[in-house]
Amino acid sequence: xxxxxxxxxxxAKRGEVIAIKTLISHEMETGFRHTTTGVPIPRNIITSxxxxxxxxxxxxxxxxxxxxxxxxxxxYTVATESGTLAFEWxxxxxxxxxxxxxxxxx
Amino acid sequence: MQRHDDGxxxxxxxxxxxxxxxxxxxxxILVRPAWATPASMETAIRNVVGAAAMKPGKVAxxxxxxxxxGSTVAVSVAxxxxxxxxDYVKAIHIFTEKNPQPNVIGIxxxxxxxxxxxxxxxxxxxxxxxxxxxxxxxxxxxxxTVEVIITLGACLEDVI
Amino acid sequence: xxxxxxxRSGVLVIGLCIMAAxxxxxxxxxxxRRSGYDFLSRETRAMQDDDTANPGxxxxxxxxxxxxxxxxxxxxxxxxxxxxARESMKGVAARYPAFDPARGRPVNLEQRIxxxxxxxxxxxxxxxxxxxxxxxxxxxxxxxRGMPIEGTADERLxxxxxxxxxxxxxxxxxxxxxxxxxxxxxxxxxxxxNLLTQAHPTGYPLYRLEWQTVGSLQxxxxxxxxxxxxxxxxxxxxxxxxxxxYMMWRAxxxxxxTPAVRP
Numbered sequence: 426x427x428x429x430x431x432x433x434x435x436x437a438k439r440g441e442v443i444a445i446k447t448l449i450s451h452e453m454e455t456g457f458r459h460t461t462t463g464v465p466i467p468r469n470i471i472t473s474x475x476x477x478x479x480x481x482x483x484x485x486x487x488x489x490x491x492x493x494x495x496x497x498x499x500x501y502t503v504a505t506e507s508g509t510l511a512f513e514w515x516x517x518x519x520x521x522x523x524x525x526x527x528x529x530x531x
Numbered sequence: 532m533q534r535h536d537d538g539x540x541x542x543x544x545x546x547x548x549x550x551x552x553x554x555x556x557x558x559x560i561l562v563r564p565a566w567a568t569p570a571s572m573e574t575a576i577r578n579v580v581g582a583a584a585m586k587p588g589k590v591a592x593x594x595x596x597x598x599x600x601g602s603t604v605a606v607s608v609a610x611x612x613x614x615x616x617x618d619y620v621k622a623i624h625i626f627t628e629k630n631p632q633p634n635v636i637g638i639x640x641x642x643x644x645x646x647x648x649x650x651x652x653x654x655x656x657x658x659x660x661x662x663x664x665x666x667x668x669x670x671x672x673x674x675x676t677v678e679v680i681i682t683l684g685a686c687l688e689d690v691i
Numbered sequence: 692x693x694x695x696x697x698x699r700s701g702v703l704v705i706g707l708c709i710m711a712a713x714x715x716x717x718x719x720x721x722x723x724r725r726s727g728y729d730f731l732s733r734e735t736r737a738m739q740d741d742d743t744a745n746p747g748x749x750x751x752x753x754x755x756x757x758x759x760x761x762x763x764x765x766x767x768x769x770x771x772x773x774x775x776a777r778e779s780m781k782g783v784a785a786r787y788p789a790f791d792p793a794r795g796r797p798v799n800l801e802q803r804i805x806x807x808x809x810x811x812x813x814x815x816x817x818x819x820x821x822x823x824x825x826x827x828x829x830x831x832x833x834x835x836r837g838m839p840i841e842g843t844a845d846e847r848l849x850x851x852x853x854x855x856x857x858x859x860x861x862x863x864x865x866x867x868x869x870x871x872x873x874x875x876x877x878x879x880x881x882x883x884x885n886l887l888t889q890a891h892p893t894g895y896p897l898y899r900l901e902w903q904t905v906g907s908l909q910x911x912x913x914x915x916x917x918x919x920x921x922x923x924x925x926x927x928x929x930x931x932x933x934x935x936x937y938m939m940w941r942a943x944x945x946x947x948x949t950p951a952v953r954p
Contacts, residue, residue: 428752432743442645450749452903455654457631483644487637491630493603493652494903495746503645595734599954600900605734682884
């Protein structure tokens, strides 16, 4: 179950800079580990995270194996108008997860 | 007095055991592939920055100087910038010196960010330097470097 | 007087009062007990305190979904009998392991969940350490967050507490160590770079940075046993339940912190 925990303020004032916290469950297997018999464990990570605000991209990150498991990313954006913030994670082995949150801007 | 003797004996026992444990755990830390070197970090940085010079300043890399466990280290990068449509931070990159791979994360922002601050959690394989680089809208590059000390857990679980 | 000398002199007095031949260490005085939280770095504490940043919360959310999911041939949902977990499960984790009269022995929370699954929901029990079992246990234990661990004198638990104490204070394994030597006698000292805690199970199931995932107390005890060079018991072994019963009694009064974060 790829579960994500998003924290977006429900309400904000126009022009206010708001913090967005995102947490998604993913093991982020680095590809550098081996089993006890020396067999390499293949890489399986989230490689990209994109956030859009009413369909316009506001944040993009390229992730590497050095990002800890269950990637946690906090960033900021200006509350411009009411609408939907959408988040998409993509990664190895066709991994894809999306979440969204609505915000009311006064 | 009986109690005191037990205490002294057990303490010596613990010091001996700690040695055995540390040696045991050392053997359990498995074979690793060749780690990154300062040179490969340089190459990775050049791939992003090109031939431009990196100036120290404007970037604040916030990471604890001493870490209990290298598998999850909170890191935050804050870049001074008005974040207006003509003067903003375009990208933030983080690199490490000794991880098996030098790149950590590459972040792309715009003036809509309001604040050029990003936090995440990263993995650090050993005591090493971490470098954060910010690319500004005017094409300039700024950086900050921090050295982090990692202590490893004493009782590691077997892998798989 | 250093803290260790003070604890040792206190222990000396208590030790003389204890008649049991096998106790090589006496318990930490009640007023000096501290949860593993107190030994964390500032950043790890911040990770635990913020529900929007605590990775353990991902499992709690999964557990909430499981609470409302139909299971087994009976097609029952946990909520059918237990209603809103926020009300019905409040205080449960604080008084587990609890005595099960039908079985004549204590069961821990994971076992209780599996008993409900097989007997009430007619569903196969979750394997130990499976994501589903951890999620549901974390969700239920989360409802007791902030409540003090009871550890009250249920007379029927006494044999288990005593058996657990014997395991905790008895020498075992290749290194001939006891749990008490580190966790009663030498807490706040360092072992191979790590700060020794008092070993109170206040936040289980918890997110361990070493595992990069949520795990149970039994998994953590297995880690300890492997580190001590003791052959670990199989998951679900009565030794773990005895140890857990003793450790929860030893931690009585400390608040539940599930889902905790530990290095």
